[in-house]
Amino acid sequence: MSRIKMTPAMTTLVADRFKALAEPARLQILTCLRDGEMTVGELVEETGLGQANVSKHLQSLFAADFVQRRKEGLYTYYALADADVFRLCDLMCGRVERGMANRRKALSTS
Amino acid sequence: MSRIKMTPAMTTLVADRFKALAEPARLQILTCLRDGEMTVGELVEETGLGQANVSKHLQSLFAADFVQRRKEGLYTYYALADADVFRLCDLMCGRVERGMANRRKALSTS
DNA sequence: CCAGTACATTCTTATGTAGTGATGCGCCAT
DNA sequence: ATGGCGCATCACTACATAAGAATGTACTGG
Numbered sequence: 001m002s003r004i005k006m007t008p009a010m011t012t013l014v015a016d017r018f019k020a021l022a023e024p025a026r027l028q029i030l031t032c033l034r035d036g037e038m039t040v041g042e043l044v045e046e047t048g049l050g051q052a053n054v055s056k057h058l059q060s061l062f063a064a065d066f067v068q069r070r071k072e073g074l075y076t077y078y079a080l081a082d083a084d085v086f087r088l089c090d091l092m093c094g095r096v097e098r099g100m101a102n103r104r105k106a107l108s109t110s
Numbered sequence: 111m112s113r114i115k116m117t118p119a120m121t122t123l124v125a126d127r128f129k130a131l132a133e134p135a136r137l138q139i140l141t142c143l144r145d146g147e148m149t150v151g152e153l154v155e156e157t158g159l160g161q162a163n164v165s166k167h168l169q170s171l172f173a174a175d176f177v178q179r180r181k182e183g184l185y186t187y188y189a190l191a192d193a194d195v196f197r198l199c200d201l202m203c204g205r206v207e208r209g210m211a212n213r214r215k216a217l218s219t220s
Numbered sequence: 221c222c223a224g225t226a227c228a229t230t231c232t233t234a235t236g237t238a239g240t241g242a243t244g245c246g247c248c249a250t
Numbered sequence: 251a252t253g254g255c256g257c258a259t260c261a262c263t264a265c266a267t268a269a270g271a272a273t274g275t276a277c278t279g280g
Contacts, residue, residue, distance in 0.1 A: 006137065006138070006141040006199075006203075008134070008138075010203065010206065011134040011137040011138055011141070012134045013206045014137055014199065014202045014203060014206055015131070015132050015133055015134045015136075015137055016132075017202050017205060017206065018128050018129075018131040018132035018202060019128075019129075019132035021125070021128040021132075022125050022126075022128035022129035022131075022132040023125055023267095023268080024118070024121040024122045024125045025268080025269095026125075027116065027121040027124060027125055028116070028118075028121055031116040031121075039226080039227090040226070040227055040228090041225095041226065041227085049269090050269070050270060050271090051226085051227075051228095052227090052228080052229080052230095052269080052270065052271080052272095053268075053269055053270075054227095055227060055228055055229085056228085056229085056268085056269090057268090058227095058228095059228080059229095065205060065209050071227095071276095071277095073226090073277065073278070074225060074226045074227080074276080074277055074278065075226065075227085076226075076227065076228090084201055084205060087201055088198065088201055088202075089116075089124065091194055091197055091198055092124045092127050092128060092198075093116075093120065093124060095127060095175060095194060096120065096123045096124055096127065099175050133237095133238080135238080135239095149256080149257090150256070150257055150258090151256065151257085159239090160239065160240060160241090161256085161257075161258095162239080162240065162241080162242095162257090162258080162259080162260095163238075163239055163240075164257095165257060165258055165259085166237095166238085166239090166258085166259085167238090168257095168258095169258080169259095181257095183247065183248070183256090184246085184247055184248070184255060184256045184257080185256065185257085186256080186257065186258090
């Protein structure tokens with residue numbers, strides 16, 4: 001946003017990336033992948049989501065370049081593509097926590 | 111994501127914040143606000159979006175704490191709440207540009 | 221070749237939401 | 251007060267998509 005022109009085409013591309021992170025289920029999956037690569041089945045078990053559901057979410061995350069995959073026999077191993085997910089989620093988590101702290105403060109002084 | 115526990119409640123809160131950025135129209139509005147505070151009417155003119163539409167998007171951005179507002183007579187001035195929007199969008203823009211560069215490279219060597 | 225397994229895809233339903241026009245509400249000047 | 255203006259909200263339509271069930275596809279072992 002600082003040095004990059006936000007052309008109309010760019011806004012939709014960026015919005016699509018944000019959309020990939022705008023779902024609790026996908027954030028849950030990414031959180032699991034924090035500890036290393038996992039198969040789809042392991043993610044299904046870990047998250048409690050349905051298999052088809054997890055698979056579709058992984059396609060979204062893959063299309064948005066947030067995860068990479070590696071096929072090995074019957075299994076497909078998914079892993080985080082890079083460290084940007086950490087940065088993005090940390091920024092958002094920080095905002096949420098600060099927001100909650102502010103609300104608590106506002107309530108206590110009212 | 112590194113030091114913060116991603117509880118189920120947290121994932122939905124974070125997802126809601128990302129959702130606020132997951133729309134081209136809202137990114138367009140935020141890009142306008144980069145240069146300083148603006149009234150709703152100015153944003154309508156600058157973005158070419160409908161007035162009701164801009165107003166609703168501003169409510170979303172305000173609910174997600176990305177913008178602050180200041181009423182002055184008939185006008186409502188909106189401004190970016192903090193610099194996080196820059197960081198978040200820059201990260202995403204960087205990813206998009208790197209992705210496009212990689213795709214170009216992949217095509218040229220194929 | 222065949223059965224079984226892991227994953228992807230399709231179809232359907234339900235829900236959310238972007239966009240638009242109409243209306244409501246608060247503020248200002250006359 | 252009253253008319254006009256800026257903005258917010260409501261009602262509505264169109265479209266996207268999350269979730270689950272069923273099916274398809276690819277690989278493996280017997």
